[in-house]
Amino acid sequence: MKAITQERSRIRKTATRHRDGAALAAPSRGAPGSRARRTLRSTQWAAWAFIAPVVAYLVLFYAYPLYRNIDLSIRSYTVASFISGDAPFAGFANYSAIISNPTFAPALINTAIFVFASIALQFAIGLALAVFFHRNFRLAGILRALFLVPWLLPLLVSASTWSWMLNSDSGIVNAFLGALGIGPVDWLTSPTWSLAATTIANVWIGIPFNLVIMYSGLQSISGDVLEAASIDGAGGWQRFWRITFPLLRPVSAITLLLGFVYTLKVFDIIWIMTRGGPATSSTTLAIWSYQLSFGSLLPDFSSAAAVGNVLIIIAVLFALIYIRARHRLEGT
Amino acid sequence: MKRRSAWLTAIGVLFTVVMLFPVYWMINVSLTQTSNMRKSPPNLVPVDGTLAGYSVVLHQQLPYLGASLLIGIGTVLVTLVLAAPAGYSLAKLRPRGGGAVTFLLLIAQMIPAIVMAMGFYAIYIKLGLLDSAWGLIMADSTIAVPFGVLIFSAFMSRIPDELLQAARIDGAGTLRTFGSVVLPLSRNAIITVSLFSFLWAWSDFLFANTLDNGGSLEPITLGIYAYIGNNNQQWNAIMATAVVASIPAAVLLVLAQRYVAAGVTAGAVKD
Numbered sequence: 001m002k003a004i005t006q007e008r009s010r011i012r013k014t015a016t017r018h019r020d021g022a023a024l025a026a027p028s029r030g031a032p033g034s035r036a037r038r039t040l041r042s043t044q045w046a047a048w049a050f051i052a053p054v055v056a057y058l059v060l061f062y063a064y065p066l067y068r069n070i071d072l073s074i075r076s077y078t079v080a081s082f083i084s085g086d087a088p089f090a091g092f093a094n095y096s097a098i099i100s101n102p103t104f105a106p107a108l109i110n111t112a113i114f115v116f117a118s119i120a121l122q123f124a125i126g127l128a129l130a131v132f133f134h135r136n137f138r139l140a141g142i143l144r145a146l147f148l149v150p151w152l153l154p155l156l157v158s159a160s161t162w163s164w165m166l167n168s169d170s171g172i173v174n175a176f177l178g179a180l181g182i183g184p185v186d187w188l189t190s191p192t193w194s195l196a197a198t199t200i201a202n203v204w205i206g207i208p209f210n211l212v213i214m215y216s217g218l219q220s221i222s223g224d225v226l227e228a229a230s231i232d233g234a235g236g237w238q239r240f241w242r243i244t245f246p247l248l249r250p251v252s253a254i255t256l257l258l259g260f261v262y263t264l265k266v267f268d269i270i271w272i273m274t275r276g277g278p279a280t281s282s283t284t285l286a287i288w289s290y291q292l293s294f295g296s297l298l299p300d301f302s303s304a305a306a307v308g309n310v311l312i313i314i315a316v317l318f319a320l321i322y323i324r325a326r327h328r329l330e331g332t
Numbered sequence: 333m334k335r336r337s338a339w340l341t342a343i344g345v346l347f348t349v350v351m352l353f354p355v356y357w358m359i360n361v362s363l364t365q366t367s368n369m370r371k372s373p374p375n376l377v378p379v380d381g382t383l384a385g386y387s388v389v390l391h392q393q394l395p396y397l398g399a400s401l402l403i404g405i406g407t408v409l410v411t412l413v414l415a416a417p418a419g420y421s422l423a424k425l426r427p428r429g430g431g432a433v434t435f436l437l438l439i440a441q442m443i444p445a446i447v448m449a450m451g452f453y454a455i456y457i458k459l460g461l462l463d464s465a466w467g468l469i470m471a472d473s474t475i476a477v478p479f480g481v482l483i484f485s486a487f488m489s490r491i492p493d494e495l496l497q498a499a500r501i502d503g504a505g506t507l508r509t510f511g512s513v514v515l516p517l518s519r520n521a522i523i524t525v526s527l528f529s530f531l532w533a534w535s536d537f538l539f540a541n542t543l544d545n546g547g548s549l550e551p552i553t554l555g556i557y558a559y560i561g562n563n564n565q566q567w568n569a570i571m572a573t574a575v576v577a578s579i580p581a582a583v584l585l586v587l588a589q590r591y592v593a594a595g596v597t598a599g600a601v602k603d
Contacts, residue, residue: 046506047425051433054418054481058433061474062440065451072454129347137340143348145589149355152581152592154535156553157574160560161358164567172357175373204354265444268537272560289446294453294542301450308447315442 072305087302094306101303103280103288111264111284114199118266119259121203123252126210131240133211134218144215151208159272162201163188166273191281194274198282201269206262210255217251218244250326257322261315285311358578362386362571369567385572393573396555399465400534403551404580406469407533408526411476415525419484420514424496425506434485437478448474449542456543463547471539476529487521488514524591527584534580552577 073094075087098104133144150158165171166187174184187197221244229239267286270276276283276291283291285307293304361369362385363378422430452471453462461467491514499509515522537553544550556577559570584592 043425043506044428047421047427047430050417050421050425050506050510051427051430053414054437054477055433057414057477058436058440061470061477062436062443062448065448065455066443068451068454069447072450077454132340132344132347135340137337137344139341140344143344145585146348147351148585148589148592149352149581152531152585153355153578154537154553154581156535156537156556157358157577158354160556160570160574161354161361163560164361164571165354165357170370170372170374172374179373204351207351261442265446267444267446272557286444286446289444289450290538293446293450301454305447305450308444308450311444312442312447315444316439319439319442 069305069308072301073309075302077301077305090302094302095310098303098306098310103283106280107283107285107288107307110195110280110282111286113195114202114266114270114282114284115260115263117199118202118206118263119256121199122206122210122259123214123256125203126207126255127214127248127252129207129211130214130218131244133215144211147211148208150205153205155205155268156272158205159201159269162197162204162269163273166197166200188274189278191278194278194282198270198273201273202263202266205269206259209262210259213251213255214248217248217255220251221247253322253326257319260318264311264315285314355578358571358574362568362575364568366566366568382568385566385568385570386576388566388569389572389576393552393555393576396550396552397576399549400551400553400577402549403465403469403472404530404533406465407472407476408529410469410473411480411525411529412522414473414477415480415484416515416518416522417510418481419486419488419521420510422481422485423487423489424491424493424514434482437481440474440478445475445538449538452539452543461543463544465544465547465549468539468544468547468549468551469533471543472533472536473529475532475536476525480525480529483525484518484521487518487524491517520591523588527588527591531580531584534577 074089074091076090076094077087129147133140165173168174168184168186168189171187173187177183177185185193187193225243225247226239229243234242265286266284267290270282270284270287271290274282275295276287289304289307289311292300292307360376360378363381363383364375365380365382366384368375368380418433421427422434427433448471452467456462456467495513495517496509499513504512534551535553536551537557540551540554541557545554552573556570556573559566559573
């Protein structure tokens with residue numbers, strides 16, 4: 001990524017500084033360059049002293065749990081073997097078992113629908129609202145701030161509120177649809193609607209994030225370009241699709257990637273609203289992994305860990321696609 | 333022109349009302365009498381409302397709220413202590429391999445919480461850290477630390493190098509410079525990171541439910557979850573708890589709206 005190239009140039013810079021230091025120190029005839037080298041080494045020491053806690057933290061609280069998780073997925077673990085510590089080696093048996101499990105296909109499809117529907121709607125609505133708020137009318141600032149509320153609420157709070165709003169008999173949504181003459185919809189209890197219901201709640205939560213980032217992206221576009229286009233006779237619609245939208249492409253790409261990574265992980269909303277049901281109709285991979293481990297009386301941690309690792313692989317794959325796409329964009 | 337702006341304001345207000353309707357509905361239901369709960373169509377405003385739901389919260393949920401407060405503050409402290417020095421190092425001291433650390437921090441955010449929870453569970457069950465506040469604080473901090481480091485390094489790289497050089501000429505070491513120049517200048521970053529790490533710890537449900545289910549200090553999310561599981565009838569109590577659990581988010585928005593927006597943007601656009 002960019003960070004790495006930055007680091008490389010930083011190292012190169014340090015190296016140059018080092019050489020200059022040596023050249024300056026040489027005429028003094030003492031140990032040539034030793035002072036420069038010593039200060040350089042001591043700043044490197046300080047730099048590492050400041051970052052070492054986080055590096056240790058990454059190892060202890062990310063790498064080690066992740067390692068434990070991989071270890072879980074290639075052995076057959078039960079709660080008992082957690083404590084005794086000896087679980088037989090199973091290799092990729094857990095992985096082939098979850099792939100041939102009848103829940104795998106629906107979970108994968110549900111994950112794909114949930115993720116793509118969520119980010120498409122969040123992004124489209126967030127972008128439209130960003131363009132709207134960018135027009136700077138009275139109260140725009142306060143209203144934009146209020147739009148942040150759904151994103152700041154605890155997910156559990158939002159999920160329980162939506163559960164009650166989408167309740168078949170007493171929910172306000174069905175009362176509203178009834179007033180329009182549309183029969184009651186079993187949002188949470190019918191396999192047809194449960195995934196849609198959780199997606200609606202998730203879109204509601206995700207709109208503020210997309211709005212804020214796209215708004216900041218819009219602010220970085222210079223007004224001159226749009227003005228020039230306006231003078232050349234481009235209408236509002238044309239200005240948006242020909243100028244604003246292409247200029248927003250880098251911000252859009254990172255927003256969509258982050259949206260993807262976040263949505264893939266979503267657990268709370270679905271678990272509170274439907275627990276993945278009825279049957280497997282709203283079971284995503286994250287929900288399935290939880291069902292297999294903590295959500296069951298006979299936890300199967302090994303299969304659950306395997307499902308979790310499949311999720312990580314998907315996230316990393318998309319991140320790599322993003323990085324490649326960005327390199328290509330920057331290359332041209 | 334003025335007329336058009338008034339129109340835009342009206343449309344903006346309408347959008348906001350639609351967007352915030354679920355929040356209003358949560359408050360409305362929290363004030364509704366149990367006997368009116370199943371009414372069809374539901375009351376749009378809490379006519380002959382009741383505070384019964386809130387009195388239930390006061391009687392049953394205070395320990396959960398206290399636990400959440402404690403866990404939130406603990407998470408903020410852990411996050412600040414780890415993230416601020418690391419951010420300074422990445423922004424100004426340029427350690428070899430710093431780029432790799434930044435990259436790992438970005439990757440770390442991609443790991444699903446459920447995977448982390450299973451890893452922590454496997455470790456905690458051996459160390460006897462299950463159901464402990466410390467265990468939960470450390471787990472919750474993993475949501476905030478990578479974000480914190482990236483925010484601090486973004487903010488601190490904007491501090492002019494001349495200031496740090498001046499401190500060095502005055503004889504301050506790296507630690508002194510950090511403590512008396514960099515930190516005071518990073519007030520905004522400290523506020524942003526604290527706000528978010530508190531809110532994320534306060535809102536966490538997955539780690540609480542897997543690592544602290546049955547401990548003596550259970551957070552408010554488990555309080556609500558127990559309600560949803562047990563009494564499906566008392567929706568005013570559930571929603572009253574939800575309203576109370578939303579207070580930190582509301583406070584945050586009122587007191588620190590500009591930091592919130594800055595945090596969202598900095599976390600996303602910076603890379």
